[in-house]
Amino acid sequence: MTNPVRRVAFVAHCLLNQNAKVSEFARCAGVFSPLVGRLVEHGWEIQQLPCPEMSFLGVSRWWQSREQYDTAGYRRHCRALAKSVVDLAELHIAHDYDLVVIGLDGSPSSGVRLTSTKPEWGGRPEGAIAGGSSRRPGMGVWMEELKNEFEERGHPFPRATGIAMDAQDFDLEAALVDLDGFLDAADETTAEGARP
Amino acid sequence: MRRVDQRSLRVVVLPDALVNPGSRLNGGDGTGTPDPLIAALVEDGWGFVKMPPHGLAATTARAIVETIAGDLVDYLRHDHRVVIVAVADLPGEGVWLDELRAALARWNTDLPPIARVARPATAAAIDAVRAA
Numbered sequence: 001m002t003n004p005v006r007r008v009a010f011v012a013h014c015l016l017n018q019n020a021k022v023s024e025f026a027r028c029a030g031v032f033s034p035l036v037g038r039l040v041e042h043g044w045e046i047q048q049l050p051c052p053e054m055s056f057l058g059v060s061r062w063w064q065s066r067e068q069y070d071t072a073g074y075r076r077h078c079r080a081l082a083k084s085v086v087d088l089a090e091l092h093i094a095h096d097y098d099l100v101v102i103g104l105d106g107s108p109s110s111g112v113r114l115t116s117t118k119p120e121w122g123g124r125p126e127g128a129i130a131g132g133s134s135r136r137p138g139m140g141v142w143m144e145e146l147k148n149e150f151e152e153r154g155h156p157f158p159r160a161t162g163i164a165m166d167a168q169d170f171d172l173e174a175a176l177v178d179l180d181g182f183l184d185a186a187d188e189t190t191a192e193g194a195r196p
Numbered sequence: 197m198r199r200v201d202q203r204s205l206r207v208v209v210l211p212d213a214l215v216n217p218g219s220r221l222n223g224g225d226g227t228g229t230p231d232p233l234i235a236a237l238v239e240d241g242w243g244f245v246k247m248p249p250h251g252l253a254a255t256t257a258r259a260i261v262e263t264i265a266g267d268l269v270d271y272l273r274h275d276h277r278v279v280i281v282a283v284a285d286l287p288g289e290g291v292w293l294d295e296l297r298a299a300l301a302r303w304n305t306d307l308p309p310i311a312r313v314a315r316p317a318t319a320a321a322i323d324a325v326r327a328a
Binding site for chain 1: 198199200201202203204205206207215216218219220221226227229230237238239240241242243244245246248249251252253256259260263264266267270271274276
């Protein structure tokens with residue numbers, strides 16, 4: 001008899017709740033259903049990460065670049081949230097779960113592979129009218145602090161990907177192909193590690 | 197050019213046990229799919245705020261609930277509709293109800309309307325959410 005493989009995806013808050021997005025960035029009404037459908041289909045449980053931007057500045061916050069969020073105060077806020085997330089992750093680890101993180105590429109906070117940049121933003125918030133921030137490879141501030149918390153507590157950061165919904169050139173079809181590839185690879189990894 | 201923003205301005209607070217009913221953390225065997233109500237809420241355009249599972253240490257859970265309460269206060273201040281889905285036979289009705297009530301009270305905010313559903317929560321239970 002084989003124990004069922006247990007898997008949990010820690011997903012960026014806004015992938016389950018687009019109401020948390022900064023204005024003009026909600027691409028659907030509530031839940032990004034293609035993600036949830038795929039996770040359920042692949043047998044993943046779902047844990048929702050907090051949105052540090054939402055809890056720090058609220059739903060009416062301005063657009064901000066990664067450089068604007070990269071402050072000691074915001075990082076302290078992210079780290080405080082990360083402690084609870086890793087507590088929850090450790091509970092899953094203790095129950096032999098396989099973990100992944102699915103962030104939001106293009107986000108100044110929740111990007112995993114892609115984040116935002118606009119070093120010149122600051123002061124009167126009219127710069128965004130002339131055009132949004134740019135994108136560059138790298139993690140957002142929140143994901144960095146989450147990764148740091150995992151690692152400082154002796155855990156490798158889980159396999160992670162991001163859905164590039166915060167990129168100006170977001171391509172839904174390509175994003176889903178990418179996500180399927182990530183989940184298929186996770187299936188293979190989990191199957192290899194399945195216990196008799 | 198302004199982007200089209202598609203948010204619904206509707207948020208539903210959900211027990212972990214409805215999203216992850218087979219979870220080992222909820223005493224399950226690690227299998228199982230979300231209750232049918234979850235798919236109905238997705239289809240209906242609600243944003244999800246999922247509460248922590250009850251296997252979590254109380255101090256950690258309280259910290260998470262505090263953060264969630266702060267978010268809910270902000271949604272309510274900005275004219276969002278917020279509904280709590282509660283399940284009577286779960287500890288804290290599945291949503292850490294006492295802790296959530298206390299955390300909201302610190303911001304002089306009452307609990308949002310509650311839709312009480314039975315498990316497994318059927319798709320038809322969405323009527324209770326809409327009516328709450």
